[in-house]
Structure formats: structure tokens, C-alpha cells
Amino acid sequence: MTDFRALLETLRRPRLLIRAARCGVVDYRRDRDLKRLVDSMPTPERAVSRLLVEEERLEDIRQSGAASYSVARHIEVLIALMAEVRLLPRSPKAV
DSSP: OOOHHHHHHHOOOOHHHHHHHHHHHTTOOIIIIIHHHSSSOOOHHHHHHHHHHHHHHHHHHHHHTOTTOOHHHHHHHHHHHHHHHHHSOOOOOOO
């Protein structure tokens, strides 16, 4: 099982994107928002996998400076990613 929490913690993005996403997590509604970003209602683990792929694609577009980049879409994906990771079961910590 992939440790998505650790992966999310190592994600390096502009501070403003992360701040905006953190503010938006409060209003995240899985049934409304996730449907818009992925075609179905997957389990949180599958949703995180799909969202990571989409976020990486958006980050590549952002870094390339392409006109097709949508900051709003990027923030939506980051919001969903943060919210879905919170739904994952916590792994037991090794002592």
C-alpha cells in the first residue's frame, strides 16, 4: 500500500497554491466535487491515485508556461487531494 500521506507531505508546490487549497478543504463535498474531477466515485485510495496523476499533469503544464494551464483546476485538484487523503485509514505507527 502506498503511503499517500508521506507522498503528499513531500509535494513541493508554490505556497499560494497550497494556501488556497487548504482554505478550500473546509468546503469540500466529496459527492459534488470529486465527480467533477474524476468520472466516478472511487474509494478514497483510488481517488488519491487518480488525483495525484492529474495534479502531476497540471504541474507539468504550469511549469511549462502553457496557456492551457488553469490555476482554478489545479487548486480544485489539490483541495480534493488533501480532503481524500484525510479519508484514508491511518497506518499504525511503528514503535
